[in-house]
Amino acid sequence: MAHLMSLPIANPQKDKTTTAASETVVSVQYLKQVVAALLVGFAAVLIFLAIDDLTMQMRATLFIFFAAVIAWSVLDLPETPVALAGAVALAVVGAVPEELVYRSLGNDIIWLLLSAFVIAGVLRHVGLIEQVTDRVMPKIHSIRSMFWVLTLLIFATAFVIPSTSARAAVLMSVYLGLSAAINNTRISRALGLLFPTVILLSAGASLIGAGAHLVAAGFLSRLTDSQPDFIGWLVLAGPFSLVTCLIACAILLHVFLTKEERDRALGGNATLKRPAALSREQIAATAVVCVTVLMFSTQSLHGIGMALVGVVAALVLCMPNVSGMTLKAALKTVEWNLLLFMAGTLVIGEALIETGTAQMLADRLVSVFRQSMITAPTVIISFAVIIATFSHLVITSRTARATVLIPAFALPLSALSADPAVLVMVVTLASGFCQMTMVSAKPVVLFGGMEPAVFTQTDLRKLGYILVPPFVFLLIVVATVLWPMQGLPVKK
Numbered sequence: 001m002a003h004l005m006s007l008p009i010a011n012p013q014k015d016k017t018t019t020a021a022s023e024t025v026v027s028v029q030y031l032k033q034v035v036a037a038l039l040v041g042f043a044a045v046l047i048f049l050a051i052d053d054l055t056m057q058m059r060a061t062l063f064i065f066f067a068a069v070i071a072w073s074v075l076d077l078p079e080t081p082v083a084l085a086g087a088v089a090l091a092v093v094g095a096v097p098e099e100l101v102y103r104s105l106g107n108d109i110i111w112l113l114l115s116a117f118v119i120a121g122v123l124r125h126v127g128l129i130e131q132v133t134d135r136v137m138p139k140i141h142s143i144r145s146m147f148w149v150l151t152l153l154i155f156a157t158a159f160v161i162p163s164t165s166a167r168a169a170v171l172m173s174v175y176l177g178l179s180a181a182i183n184n185t186r187i188s189r190a191l192g193l194l195f196p197t198v199i200l201l202s203a204g205a206s207l208i209g210a211g212a213h214l215v216a217a218g219f220l221s222r223l224t225d226s227q228p229d230f231i232g233w234l235v236l237a238g239p240f241s242l243v244t245c246l247i248a249c250a251i252l253l254h255v256f257l258t259k260e261e262r263d264r265a266l267g268g269n270a271t272l273k274r275p276a277a278l279s280r281e282q283i284a285a286t287a288v289v290c291v292t293v294l295m296f297s298t299q300s301l302h303g304i305g306m307a308l309v310g311v312v313a314a315l316v317l318c319m320p321n322v323s324g325m326t327l328k329a330a331l332k333t334v335e336w337n338l339l340l341f342m343a344g345t346l347v348i349g350e351a352l353i354e355t356g357t358a359q360m361l362a363d364r365l366v367s368v369f370r371q372s373m374i375t376a377p378t379v380i381i382s383f384a385v386i387i388a389t390f391s392h393l394v395i396t397s398r399t400a401r402a403t404v405l406i407p408a409f410a411l412p413l414s415a416l417s418a419d420p421a422v423l424v425m426v427v428t429l430a431s432g433f434c435q436m437t438m439v440s441a442k443p444v445v446l447f448g449g450m451e452p453a454v455f456t457q458t459d460l461r462k463l464g465y466i467l468v469p470p471f472v473f474l475l476i477v478v479a480t481v482l483w484p485m486q487g488l489p490v491k492k
Contacts, residue, residue, distance in 0.1 A: 036074045040067055054360065060093040061357045065348060069404055072395050079397040080337050083344025096351045104343040104350075108307035109214040113163075113339055115310030116208050119289065120161040121333030122317040124170050125325045126281045128289075129157065133174050134276070137266075143187055144253060144262040146178075147194060151249040154195065155202040155242060158209040159234075160289055163338060164398070167199050168443035175447070179454075187264070190256040192454030193463055196443035197248045197435060204429045205241035207233040207296075207306075211342050212402035216428040218346065219406050220421060222353055230296040230306060235486060237429055240478045247470050248463075255466060256459075284322045288313055338399075345403040352407040361412045378480050380418040381426055384410060385475050388430035389468065398441065401431040419489050426479045433471055435464035 043066045047059050054062075068086040071077045091098045104110070123129060136153065140146045154171065161167045175195050179188040203209035207217065207230050220227040228236060253262055278286075292313040296306055318327035352358045388405055395401045410427040414420035434441035438448050438457055447454055 032074055032076070036070050039070050039074065043067070043070075055355070057093075057095045057355045058357045058360060061090060061095045061351045061355045062360075064089050064093075064095070065352060065357070065404075065408070068348065069395070069408075072397065072400050072404075079400050080341040080344065083341050083348065083400075083403075085344075087344040087347035090347060090351045095355055096347060100350060101347055104346045107218075107343070107346055108305060109218060109346065110339055110343060112208065112307040112310050113211065113214065113342065114334060115307065115314040116161070117163070117166060117334040118314035118327070118330045119292070119310070119317060120166050120170065121330045122285060122314075122323045122325050123161065123289070124333070125329075126279070126285050126323055128282050128285055129170055130173060130177075131276070131278065131282055133177075137178070141265055142262070143182075143257070143264045143266070146266065147191075147249050147253055148246075150191075150194060151198050151245050154198040155205065155245055158199075158202045158206040158241075159293060163335060164199050164203050164210060165338075165442035165446070166335065167203075168196060168446045171195055171199065172446065182266075184261070184264075186257065187261055189455050189459060190252045192447050192450075193256070193459060194249065194252050196441070196447045197252075197463065197467075198245045199443045200432060200434050200441055201244045201248060202241055204244075204432050205234060205238040206230075210432065211338060211399040212428055212431060214342070215345060215349065215399060215402045216406060216424050219349060219353075219411075220424055222350075229299050231300075236425060236483060236488065239482065240429065240475060243474060244467075244471055247474075248467055251463065251466050255462070281323050285317060288317050288322070341397075341399060345399060349403060349407060358407040358411050361408055364412070377416075377418045378476075380413050380416055381422065381479050382476050384413055384418075384423055385426050385430045385472055385479070388427045389433045389472055389475075390436075391431055392434045392441070393436060398432060398434065402428050405431060422479055422483060422488060425483075425488075426475060430472075430475055433468065435467055436461060 043063060047054075047063045047066070051059075064086050068082050071082045072079060087096075087101050087104070090096045091101045132153065136149060137146070140149055154167075157167050157171070161170060175191060179191060182188060182191070204213075207213050207228070213233065217227040217233075292309060295302070295304065295309040295313075299306060299309075314330070315327070317323050318325060318330050320326060387409065388401070391401050391405060392398075395404060405427045406424055410423040411420060414423045434444060438444055438460060444460065448457075448460065
């Protein structure tokens with residue numbers, strides 16, 4: 001009898017709910033597959049039968065490009081396999097030389113990202129970010145001050161650590177320590193929203209802040225024979241990124257917290273750690289990083305490429321007597337998935353330009369806009385900003401959004417009256433907005449997926465609804481007013 005009483009009791013209602021949820025997931029996946037198949041079929045008919053005056057290379061490139069977009073947006077397939085499959089398919093059909101697929105892995109963009117990931121791995125190993133936080137936090141006396149200081153500290157990490165997901169992983173321990181010390185659910189929720197939001201928005205200020213920026217720089221180099229260097233990108237994008245970070249911080253303080261919570265002193269339960277003395281490894285890592293950033297910033301003076309500077313810095317940091325971390329261990333922290341994804345997207349972008357497909361899209365889109373008489377640069381730029389800002393609802397990868405939007409949207413629009421460099425920059429910066437859904441960016445997934453939950457989808461959407469109007473407005477103003485003052489013309 002005791003044995004029978006210990007058996008689990010079935011819950012028919014729970015079983016029915018689970019079955020219904022599983023059936024819903026299956027039906028949604030099936031619907032996505034049907035929609036994707038219909039879109040691919042329609043694209044094939046349109047590209048190979050309906051559109052005139054295209055070479056076979058252009059048709060193949062266009063079809064593979066749209067197939068990749070459908071795989072990313074409709075089927076939600078992993079970005080890297082899709083990008084690599086697209087690159088290989090382009091080589092198989094003869095749209096690009098086979099050597100280009102292999103050569104993309106040797107691109108200086110790939111080497112710059114590789115070295116930056118190694119540097120980030122070393123910084124995480126020696127605990128330098130936590131050391132800086134431990135030294136700054138005891139000097140802060142209120143929750144309001146803590147939010148502002150954290151915003152500036154997170155902003156600064158964009159110039160050292162590549163990729164938003166790598167920064168989120170490094171800063172996760174900082175959030176956990178602060179949240180445990182504060183011990184307040186509402187403040188922890190606002191703090192949990194602050195970290196991924198500022199990580200994503202601040203990335204726009206740095207050339208190495210996101211892979212999408214390097215994609216944009218590559219397009220600018222092929223189109224205009226010049227591209228912004230480390231300082232040039234900061235001058236153009238830094239003010240916009242900093243102001244949007246500050247706006248996001250203000251929203252979180254005044255919408256998600258009460259005045260009493262904002263003014264709460266960091267005392268009582270908030271027992272923060274006392275900073276330990278800087279170790280030899282931390283001092284050495286700080287010196288190498290400072291020299292590296294200085295070399296990045298003065299590239300126009302010494303002429304050494306950023307990729308080569310990064311590789312040298314990574315090798316120096318991985319000397320056992322410098323950081324205590326070997327190169328083999330540091331390479332294990334590299335996001336190889338992102339590097340391969342970048343290589344695949346570089347091939348796709350090269351094919352769109354070299355086969356003339358991007359120019360063809362430009363000509364067709366220009367004819368549509370000219371018929372509607374919408375050719376004012378400000379209108380074109382505003383249109384590009386709005387589309388790129390909300391593109392994260394369709395394509396969940398920041399780099400994939402840049403890969404898709406620059407050749408298929410920004411470059412065609414540049415055939416009108418707007419300058420192509422301006423459109424590439426605004427599309428790239430606008431595509432960095434990822435604050436509407438949990439799946440739109442890895443930092444949001446990382447912080448939002450913790451147990452117990454830091455914030456909900458409702459919290460995230462509430463923040464996004466309030467943040468998107470000033471984000472869009474500010475980017476339009478920067479592109480049409482500030483950039484011309486800095487020498488980047490709005491008109492062609």
